[in-house]
Amino acid sequence: MKRKNLLLALLLLPLMAMATEVNSPNGNLVLNFTLEKGRPTYTLSYKGREVIRPSHLGLELAKDKHASKGLNETDLMDGFEVAEIKQSTFDETWQPVWGETRDIRNHYNEMAVSLRQRLPDTTEYRGNGNDDGLALISHWRDIIIRFRVYDDGIGFRYEFPQQADLNYFLIKEERSEFAMAGDHTAWWLPGDYDTQEQETQETKLSEIRGRMKQAVNWGNSSVAVFSETGVQTSLQMKSADGLYINIHEAACLDYATMHLELVDAQTKALSTKLGGGSNAYTPDPKPSPWPVPAPFTFVSHLTPDATGLKGCMQTPCETPWRTVMVSDDARDMLSSNLILNLNEPCKLEDTSWIHPTKYCGVWWEMIVGKSSWNYTDEFPSIKLAGDAFPNSPSTIINYQLAKPNGRHAANNEKVKRYIDFAAKNGLQQVLVEGWNVGWEDWANMWKRDVFDFQTPYPDFDIKMLNDYAHSKGVKLLMHHETSSSAQNYERHIKDAFKLMNRYGYDAVKTGYVGDIIPRGDHHYSQSMNNHYLYVVKEAARHHIMVNAHEATRPTGLCRTYPNLVGNESARGTEYEAFGGSRPDHTCILPFTRLQGGPMDYTPGIFETKLSTWSDNTSWARITIAGSLALYLTMYSPLQMAADLPEHYEKYDDAFQFIRDVACDWDQSIYLEAEPADYITVARKAKGTDNWFLGGKCDENGHKSTIKLDFLDKGRKYDCTIYADAKDAHYETNPKAYVITKQVVTAKDVLKLTEAPGGGFAVSLIAK
């Protein structure tokens, strides 16, 4: 065994002089790597200004009876030597199947740091060889920390090659640090294992702890909160001197979703127990043995499984990329493709069946409470047939004989009405929720066999309605509410997708409302993240697009699996019926939630005061012009016209913009942006010379001056402006809009005023 040690020494000798710094292609970002007493440490600067102060990297491993050797239980935190550092450059331009731009440049400088952690030698019996059969065996473990430095930020990840002393290991906690250089302003959501639908909080970093309790109880939306300083990603920040910094992750595959926990400057404690939330987590009372980092330092905090562990790993494997975007221009936060670039290229060979889609749906009226998903109110609870057991036939409801409640929305007549509306207005699909049996009692009952995804209610003729839709050039959009019973969904998924193929559906909206089954698991755990991807891959096999609601926040996987055309994974329009969202909500989401992929925000509410047409007293904090703007500022290849057909028919001149607007783009230019204040964007519709503009602002209103110099020079455009009226206001006068038409060229300048909670939308059709 001496030979091995010698070899090791020889390998390590020449590494002392290696470069440990890597710059972005334009030189603005500088990343430095060092070992601080054997602990991996990095810093990041932007144009000479500190972005990340010295921050440690590493993982704590769990002690487990099944770790293949005791050696595996040594934390991957310290005791490292640098074995090798490789630097390289990469530059390519690729084309997404759908997106904000036709071409995406993936240009970075890379530094792969190979680290070796020596473990104690052991004396082991080896049957052959030495005289006494005993040999001194050396042990070490190799990991790689790979950094990629772009002009708009960085990504790094841990890689674990297959090796003798690291085959299987369990993650107790990933401890990647992000030491902020100051007490930045942050736009954050409370860290939570099961929801990401809270209102965004805007505070200084030092104020997070003080705001947490209020944030958690806000709208009663938090579920499984774990810390007084735990926040979600993507986390948008702004420094006092005007640097925009965003922390998120990319390519979260079969790994738990990351939260960030801010180290408290005074107590330096992590994972303080928090009272709020209905499922508050009790953290390990033993404090971490690792030294506490500097103030304003975030440490990664992964989502646990039912037993409290964070990950089960088999080498070769790697973590997701941890990303830090940075710029002195807020618009760069929105135009960045960092997250997509850090994901793997498309794995689907045939993508011809994937298409951006505008749709309407039988949905908003149930959300508002005017009609119901369920068909009957006759029974205190119901059991479905099929795999449920030990249900005897007598305990299974015969829906044909059940008494209808008269409020069931997904009925033949109503769905035909929506199909007609879609066909007339160029919407490609009609979502129908509540079409399938089981809605009488579903989420949060620990009810495994909750839906079968195949049996329609008696008043929903699945064949007739699909035939009717197809005859009008429209498709129905399938809905699979899983009620978070992932096990049940996996049992039925193949048959459910076959049914979709049979009737001609090519897209499914999935839902994960309520507690995860199997019990004790969480929405953002490794196993659930694996489940969501399993669904996307199984869907791809059936040529089905997926729009997953309540699933984990996206991390750019849509590059690899472009049939993942949408996610909710944030506070969507539905909350306008649950008490409302702040007017600045949609001016924050593009900086945070949308970093990982498009959101099915379901915009387009025209009748914002719900009490004018329902018993719901909630109201949407937006003007009609602002609603139109969302089709531009909230990028998605899947855009809903969420309001009722009769509401759109009352404002058909404004609805013209929804008819016209594209949802796939060759080019996108962010003209103005400031988190939680305003966003203005110009987009060129795919394969055309037409442009669309959208501007959305917060409760303070906004004035935009837009130079049209992005238009083709010398060409004329029919310009239609949908603007707030002078006296428009999201609360007092939301439906006051003005539509003006003119002909413009690249030399023109538009001056547009957005009302409080308002916005504007502009179409520029090339003549």
Next chain:
Amino acid sequence: MKRKNLLLALLLLPLMAMATEVNSPNGNLVLNFTLEKGRPTYTLSYKGREVIRPSHLGLELAKDKHASKGLNETDLMDGFEVAEIKQSTFDETWQPVWGETRDIRNHYNEMAVSLRQRLPDTTEYRGNGNDDGLALISHWRDIIIRFRVYDDGIGFRYEFPQQADLNYFLIKEERSEFAMAGDHTAWWLPGDYDTQEQETQETKLSEIRGRMKQAVNWGNSSVAVFSETGVQTSLQMKSADGLYINIHEAACLDYATMHLELVDAQTKALSTKLGGGSNAYTPDPKPSPWPVPAPFTFVSHLTPDATGLKGCMQTPCETPWRTVMVSDDARDMLSSNLILNLNEPCKLEDTSWIHPTKYCGVWWEMIVGKSSWNYTDEFPSIKLAGDAFPNSPSTIINYQLAKPNGRHAANNEKVKRYIDFAAKNGLQQVLVEGWNVGWEDWANMWKRDVFDFQTPYPDFDIKMLNDYAHSKGVKLLMHHETSSSAQNYERHIKDAFKLMNRYGYDAVKTGYVGDIIPRGDHHYSQSMNNHYLYVVKEAARHHIMVNAHEATRPTGLCRTYPNLVGNESARGTEYEAFGGSRPDHTCILPFTRLQGGPMDYTPGIFETKLSTWSDNTSWARITIAGSLALYLTMYSPLQMAADLPEHYEKYDDAFQFIRDVACDWDQSIYLEAEPADYITVARKAKGTDNWFLGGKCDENGHKSTIKLDFLDKGRKYDCTIYADAKDAHYETNPKAYVITKQVVTAKDVLKLTEAPGGGFAVSLIAK
């Protein structure tokens, strides 16, 4: 609401005089039900002797954030009134698809006790009706405890009708008591959430606690022990005055498997923490608030899920039957059909594809260590393709290029050798383990994507081998080792069964070695019990018979799903290669493990000293004649000839019995029986006039005198006796057997001597 209360009072009035006693049809058993301070209480006597002293019945419910109303959290333990008692008689004879007898009589007297638990009235707002809209609402919950009293024992269960105040509830613990009348001798296994493969302990009840630590560490086989007095069912006992008492359960469907915990006479504590076992459970430190019962009282203890809860219930539903068998004749324990009778009739319409089977297999040589399941030793760990992610192609092993280890048993040549052997000897099937990729590293790694159940190793030509087998009238028997990754198995199961259909397999041996995935769950939890049944039902849809190893111990479900042709669920023959089992092991199993259904014990080891043909120093504690006896005494429709073909070829005259013996029966007569001492049985082969006899004894030997008066009178039979030689002994001379032939009639008497650890087998072929 007063109307309701009045109605309630009227209903309850006439119940005071109701009969609360029910006898067995022959009058030997008397079951009495009372309410003791509102707590359901029962007693049982047999021929006037106490069997069950006053024992309480009830369930503790869990406090859960999602209990649909706070009312549900009141325990179902006390505060009951009797609402109604119905008595009835049932008598039918049914025919199992396969079994020990052609006809089974199901004859019992039933008492259904309807109990009502009043809950506090509440004042609730009701929008219509009273002046102020407030109404006083009465609440109550109805449950039924149903008792069935047979001549050979009783069953009772809890039933929960659908009702306003009990729709969903969570079980913290079922607290069904079984108060024994004395310090009986018991044959028990340590209670364990994940294994039932320990050696049986024989002690007085009072000695269980003192023996537990030794029992747990015996052969290092315990995994998740929960109590110093926790034992498994079926629990066989014998009273000092010669009563045989057996406690088990029937029809465990979507409910956690029951253990029994003995209340300590001194400390009266339940669920004491136990050090032993690698995954010892830490019980709730808070003692139960319920009064402690009398000494020698067992209380039910269910298997928890990952969060520690015992059951998620939706009404209408019921628990499994809790069974108590009792007789003063040990043979009645073996001939009883109580468990089967308490299960639902067959739910499969077509059972023509289900058939008893004798088989051999590529198995024992891997168990012994002479060859391997895995194909290569080249890699420290492996990842499969398919659904595993984020495996890039480079991390997936190409088995075609992998270096074979030269020890892989499931290769074309060897499998053909087994097929030839089966064809020559009238064995219908050949099991092949290790045919599919993934065996390089599998159990206990928390590796979810461990097998795909579809990809053969390069040296196993699945099409050729099935074609070859079919050409010789033999089928291959499929093997699906799940590695306890239930989630992975469910993802692949439909495709795996389709593959079986494609190649002509009609039976699968499943396995659940190692820790359950999803993590934290247990082998005998509600969710895993649901999984096992899901597999059986999915298999039935594909006309596949199931033989499930390491799955929960059976409770008679094979009546309802007769394609469940076998289970392991106990210490099988494999342990003869892991250090051995005691000679009396097979004289206990029919009293315990076999109560719930047949065991795939895989008998037939002829070369019992493994060191004579392998490096394994373990040895089977049995003679060859004893091995032959197991084909009779260990009833199963699935019988393996487990030893190697070359070993059988050396003792072909003895192997003749395995060729001849049936595995489906018209009639079975237990001639002699004493737990852990000896069992003698005569069985008449299905659809024939041929009989087979088997006798098996413990380490002390046994002399049998067998009157053949069960034979057809006046008919002659060719009688072949396979007996231990005079000097045979399971340790010193296991292969000494004598075969004698004679012609006998019903008037003859056989006198047979069984050697220590030996037995005999007899065939009686009608002339």
